[in-house]
Amino acid sequence: MDLSPIAEDYLTVIYRLESEHGRPVRTAEIGDEIGVTAPSVTSMLDNLNEEGLVDYTPYEGVELTEEGELVVRRLIRNHRLLETFLTDHLGYDWTEVHEEADRLEHHVSDELARRLSAFLGDPATDSHGDPIPNADLTMPEETPYTPLSECEAGETVVVEQVPHRDPDVREFLSDAGVGPGTRITIDDVPPVDLLIVELESEGHTVTLPIRVARRIGTRSVDDRVY
Incomplete structure (x- = not known):
């Protein structure tokens, strides 16, 4: 079709x-x-x-319909493979790839997607931590990330998944130094819909709105596989 x-x-x-x-x-x-x-x-x-x-x-x-959902899963697969390729092999920052992949996703054949996936090592997630449907267009199980908003004061975690569709949120996180791989410690959770975290690499604290922290997926440093 x-x-x-x-x-x-x-x-x-x-x-x-x-x-x-x-x-x-x-x-x-x-x-x-x-x-x-x-x-x-x-x-x-x-x-x-x-x-x-x-x-x-x-x-x-x-x-x-079921057929309509398959069309979308194919697009999601194309999009997330492209984002991963652009960040891993063409030097794009994670903040730059969403719009590029949006433009290209409509023009990727199944064969190109298969070869691109194989070239990348058949990744399960993209450069933002979002799951990539496999060649059968089956979406992987939910990624085992904990929303940053659910972490407790004193806990140290690594950012694995970031929201990136909204340019304002993307720019805010980039300016704050928060992105995939950022190691942070929860300093405080004030009762005003804010979260105060310390960035290990930057050595300073950042205040995040809970609505943003809720969309950031993390993994405990003790659980992360390197």
């Missing part, structure tokens, strides 16, 4: 919103994410529904 990049973007947005909300996705939510009008969303959903990629009922919402 030949899909345009914009059609694939619609499916990806539906996949993510379904995962976040656990319910059918509203057309207004899709329009807000993609930045298009309601009639444009409705037209695309009608087309995707005819292709058997979504189940769409006007005024009730839209869900991916």
